[in-house]
Amino acid sequence: MRKKILVITGSPRKHGNSNTAASAFIDAVKAKGHEVIRFDAAKKQLTGCNACEKCFENGKACVYDDEFNEIAPDIETADAIVFTMPLYWFSFPAQLKAVIDRFYAFAYAEKDISGKECGLIVCCEDDDIAAMAGTVKSYESIIDYLKWISVGVVLVTDVNKVGDIDKTNGISRVIELAKKF
Numbered sequence: 001m002r003k004k005i006l007v008i009t010g011s012p013r014k015h016g017n018s019n020t021a022a023s024a025f026i027d028a029v030k031a032k033g034h035e036v037i038r039f040d041a042a043k044k045q046l047t048g049c050n051a052c053e054k055c056f057e058n059g060k061a062c063v064y065d066d067e068f069n070e071i072a073p074d075i076e077t078a079d080a081i082v083f084t085m086p087l088y089w090f091s092f093p094a095q096l097k098a099v100i101d102r103f104y105a106f107a108y109a110e111k112d113i114s115g116k117e118c119g120l121i122v123c124c125e126d127d128d129i130a131a132m133a134g135t136v137k138s139y140e141s142i143i144d145y146l147k148w149i150s151v152g153v154v155l156v157t158d159v160n161k162v163g164d165i166d167k168t169n170g171i172s173r174v175i176e177l178a179k180k181f
Contacts, residue, residue: 003117003181004035006078008071010085010096012042017123017165021156022084024171025121028178037078039071042095048102055105068102075106080117080151080181083139087124090134100142114147119177122153123170125160132157152177 007026011018019040026036044067054063061072075081085096092100106113120139122132132155143150154177156170165171 002033002035003029003079004037004074004077005029005080005082005181006071006074007036007038007082007084008096008099009038009040010042010083010093011040012093012095013086013162015162016086017156017159017162017170018084018086018121020163020165021121021123021154021170021174025082025084025174025178028175029181032178032181034181037074039074039099041099042093044070044095046095046098046102048098049104051104053108056109056111061105061109062102068099068105071099072102072105075103076111076113078116080119081148082119082121084121085123085135087122087126087132087135090131092135092138103142103146116146116148117151117181118143118148119151119181120153121156121174121177123156123159123165125158127158129155129157151180 009022030036046066060069062068085093124131154173159165
């Protein structure tokens with residue numbers, strides 16, 4: 001079955017390790033015949049949720065007309081959503097977190113986005129996988145709340161400089177994750 005997969009990236013580095021992982025994932029799911037939409041949050045003009053509770057009142061997800069409104073229809077219609085990111089201070093980068101915080105619009109407007117498949121790909125400079133524990137816990141809490149189904153998580157340690165991911169098995173693990181969609 002062909003799926004619509006939304007990949008939301010959180011890295012500001014164009015050729016960084018998590019963007020390299022995102023591209024490998026996208027290539028692998030496209031090879032399976034899936035449709036892919038890529039949203040590079042770090043390259044968009046986004047703000048956090050303002051808690052105005054005017055979600056969807058003007059026909060758009062948010063009355064503040066930034067680039068979240070560009071991705072909101074894809075969030076609604078995607079069969080799967082995959083987050084790819086570098087680890088920033090033991091958590092999501094602000095650019096990606098701004099997108100996640102704006103998911104509030106769907107909850108407030110009582111728009112059902114449950115049942116989606118999802119995945120998480122994280123690249124981290126630290127050589128200890130425990131550095132990503134908080135991010136993984138947040139991801140699990142988010143998808144539990146949204147009633148999504150995790151297809152898998154790929155955590156890649158010890159990558160900082162551009163190209164470091166090529167010295168690991170990270171890309172092969174990302175491709176294995178893609179095969180599960």
